[in-house]
Structure formats: C-alpha cells, structure tokens
Amino acid sequence: MKKSIFYVLALMAAVVSCDKLDTENEEEKKNEPEVEAIDTLFCSGTLVAEASSGTVTTPDTRISVNYTDKADSISISIYQAKLAQRMPAMDIIIPNITLTKNGGVDAITSATSVPLAMGSEFPNYTVTEFTGKIEGDSISFSLKFGKTPTSFSGAKISETVE
Numbered sequence: 001m002k003k004s005i006f007y008v009l010a011l012m013a014a015v016v017s018c019d020k021l022d023t024e025n026e027e028e029k030k031n032e033p034e035v036e037a038i039d040t041l042f043c044s045g046t047l048v049a050e051a052s053s054g055t056v057t058t059p060d061t062r063i064s065v066n067y068t069d070k071a072d073s074i075s076i077s078i079y080q081a082k083l084a085q086r087m088p089a090m091d092i093i094i095p096n097i098t099l100t101k102n103g104g105v106d107a108i109t110s111a112t113s114v115p116l117a118m119g120s121e122f123p124n125y126t127v128t129e130f131t132g133k134i135e136g137d138s139i140s141f142s143l144k145f146g147k148t149p150t151s152f153s154g155a156k157i158s159e160t161v162e
Helices: 002-031
Strands: 039-051 054-067 073-081 090-102 105-113 127-135 138-145 148-156
Touching: 039 138, 054 148, 090 127
Parallel strands: none
Antiparallel strands: 039 054, 039 148, 054 073, 073 090, 090 105, 105 127, 127 138, 138 148
C-alpha cells in the first residue's frame, strides 16, 4: 500500500513538473522575435579559380543562395569549392552580399566580406570585388578570394544540395 501511495505521489509530481516546463516553453516562444522565412535557391555550374599555382576548374559545383523576399542581402554557400591545386575541397559561405532587385535581373554585389569555412572565419581569403547577377534560371558572379580571382556560372536546379 505504501508503495502505491509513493508511486501515485511520484506520478503527480512528474505531471506537475511537465506542465510547468510546457508553460515555461510557451512563455519563451512568446518572447522570441519573429524570423522571416528564408528562401533558398539551389544551383549547379562551373567554379573557376585563377590560383598562383594555375587555373582550377571545378565543373558540377553546387551552390545555394539564401535570402528573404524583403531582405536587401543574401549569403552564398559554395559546396566543395577548390581554389588551388593542392587545397582540399571545402564548403565556403560568403555572407553579406547586397541584393538589388530590378525586374527580372537581380544584381548581387559586395565590396568586402569575410567568408566562413570549417566553422570559422577565413580572413586571409576575404572576398572583394564581388559582382554578379541572377537572371531567369541562371546565376553568375566573379570575386576575389584573397588574391585569387574566382568566378562561377551556373543554373538553377530543383534538387537539394547534400
């Protein structure tokens, strides 16, 4: 009988604590700022880097363009980018690219941006001279990763990048 009473008391305590957690979680959600839904455009194309060790051309490079409809900037993720012959391929994110919508052509530009790779900033490869456009189903841009002139030209794809 004593075991049954302790069991019932323990069960009641568990229910009360779960209810308290649910209430706290609801309060936290009310205090969180609303975040705009981010649209992502997936593309495939050719990445060309003019490294000091020679030209590195990577066909079938996948990228994603991440932006919101109301935002005036985007970020571009380049998957498995290779910028030099002996450099391992890595995923690179270029943040803070200005987006200017003009009818069917979206201009994309950036004076400078510190890219992210392998979980941290890569200041030695600061992006400069970024210019490009998104027009219809195509995207193209050129930039410098540090001293390495690089360009991408590709088209929208319907599949996701993995």
